[in-house]
Amino acid sequence: MELFKNTNFDFLGWKWHFIIASLVLTVAGLVSLVGRGGPKYGIDFKGGTLMTVRFAGKPPIDEIRSAVSKRVGGSGEVTVQNFESTSNEVAIGTELTDERQLDLNRRTIIQTLQATFGQPSSGKLDFNNSGHETLVSRLRDPLARAGVALSEPQLQKLVVDMLNFRDTPPRSGLITSFDQLSSVPGVTPAVINTLKQECYTAPFSVRRVEMVGPKVGADLRQRAIWATLAALGGMLVYIAFRFEWIYGVAAVVAVFHDTIITIGFFSLFDKEITLTVIAALLTLVGYSMNDTIVIFDRIRENLKLSRREPLEQLINRSVNQTLSRTVMTSGLTFLTVLALFLFGGAVLHGFSFALVVGIIIGTYSSVFIASPIVLFWHDWFDKRKRSAAVAAPARASTGKESAGKGSMRAMK
Template structure:
């Protein structure tokens, strides 16, 4: 199926618009991470206690918060869990701050919540469904492992593209993926949405998705250069992007509709995971065209100005 037959869009001619778009969202995210919300870490990384409580009737969150305050528990985060249709349910997640969950006495947080509700909440009956506890030491270990997982995945992709194409192709692809990750994490900071382990899983997923899309474009560039080596590289890149445009729109569009449905109807538990995928799919598709390809052309132009030979991708290795 081909949506864009004989497309002839000058993508590289719009590179300055793309650069401006990327700078706006990247800088906004960085400023938010540095001076506003920081990187909002979930209980998986900063430690704490999550108590899942089911009430007999729809609870009043203000009354729950007042019950916590009356018991001397400050800084709690209360989140309502929606059902699969997105409707409000009778279950709440009561999150205790980091200081309330120490390695030596982390069970005290659960007992504090139970005592506070039993003594000060009288709207309806309740029952504790589940308790999740992460000590600060474990949280720091998980945070380090998340950084290592992201870094190793980028390094592995760089080495693979260096082997299959040339180093500049790997650098351009990794830079595009870093751009995607920065904007996605920045989006979480801007809306103050907590980053959890499931969000890290979504970020790793979008790294692979974005890289795959970039490789498709690079592979078409290699095929076109093999037949027209005297053609200007910018023209070859434009033609290659246009030739893969239908595949990009169909694949990314269907994936985006799926994750958008998950975001809208998946409920509170999957909200962070699906939000990361929604942002990541959009930015990842955009960066393959607007970041990786222009960076490749800019490097080749710089080499030609220096009087050096252009770097061409290695020929396809036949299986």
């Protein structure tokens, strides 16, 4: 399918406009990075605690941030983010500088949430945030006093069934009333009354806790850098082998340009770089490289067919011939990641932002950065060959004149 037929746009005629725009964006990004002391790394790379918490209603973001910051704010930055605008789940993150604070921060966040939204003064157990053994120990004697005759295996199974009911969708770890448990086998009115006396249902549930130490974060950061450089190096070798070395250099410079500008945008907009952003950058590297290779392959084919055609004209023709493919693949991918950026929620915001910026930059770099590098190299190489060709006869004639003068002196 071709969207455009027989187009004849002078893409390389606009190369300097885009090269200057790239230089401006690169310098702006680098200045921002230097001014901010480097990229703003997420907890994945700095180290810290990331806790996913589900609330019964709309999460009070400001209240959560204020309460947690008062308790753990002194040990680093506290972040609270919605997963989606309509989601009842939030991600609470705390930065760490000391490995020993990992578990302490986890406990502090849970205690802060219980003190702010729970009933810690009642002396009851929080059912929504309790594990199997804690619940069994709490219910064993009260159930016996209430006349609920259960053997130890029966009690264990009863607690397992109640927790399974609590943790399965649509509840997903959060019940709002103990009467909801009446459908669980073995849960009688006496059991429900005992639960009401011994436990309460907090309006939140801790669904997942991730802890990354500062040393592990630094190691992940180093590995991410090496992974990106290894990808660029591997592609340079492949393209140099598949085409010519200058094509490999041009493609890698273009992709490196895409990566630097994208990271610069993260700094300019004060966004965190996390593992998902690194995944997006590696995706961008592969995507941009593929786009560049398609254009280079068409240039190589046309060089075989039209050796006498001026190179700039040939490259323009090659870009025009691949224009439909570029617009279709880049356009459709851009619409997809744009939808992800607009509706994907805060957790995917960094990933989708990297791809939105990267696809725009990567698409034009294949045309206006990689192709001009090949053109500049061939122009420089041809001029050098012509200069050498002109210099060779001149040196030869000079040598002949010197030889003739020597012969005449010898005759004299």
